[in-house]
Amino acid sequence: MEKALKIYGIRAAASMTRNWNLAHGYVQISYNVKDDAVYAEYHAGNPSTNWSTYKSRDVIQVINARAPMTMTEIKDYVRDAVQLYELDQTRTEVHA
Numbered sequence: 001m002e003k004a005l006k007i008y009g010i011r012a013a014a015s016m017t018r019n020w021n022l023a024h025g026y027v028q029i030s031y032n033v034k035d036d037a038v039y040a041e042y043h044a045g046n047p048s049t050n051w052s053t054y055k056s057r058d059v060i061q062v063i064n065a066r067a068p069m070t071m072t073e074i075k076d077y078v079r080d081a082v083q084l085y086e087l088d089q090t091r092t093e094v095h096a
Helices: 010-019 071-095
Strands: 025-032 037-044 059-065
Touching (some): 010 025, 059 071
Antiparallel strands (some): 025 037
16 A cells, blocks of 8 residues: 655645746755655756755655646655655665
8 A cells, every 4th residue: 555645845846836937947846755845946047957966865856847836746746756766775675
């Protein structure tokens, strides 16, 4: 059975995608798997040249939003990113 995600900060992330000028930048959306928190950072320019990095391995990249997103859309992307993260963790444990 799939674990229900409690996602803190999702409303602020969705609001950021609606309120910033995404024609000249993007909102990088990340998720902390330990704290169940969404981080949203606006960056001017291109994702290939300008991005945020986090020192914690618990923070995973979700999406670079270049258009307004709803909370439901972000939650779906977070769920997909968490599934990939968990799959990667399983593979790492098997090969360790």
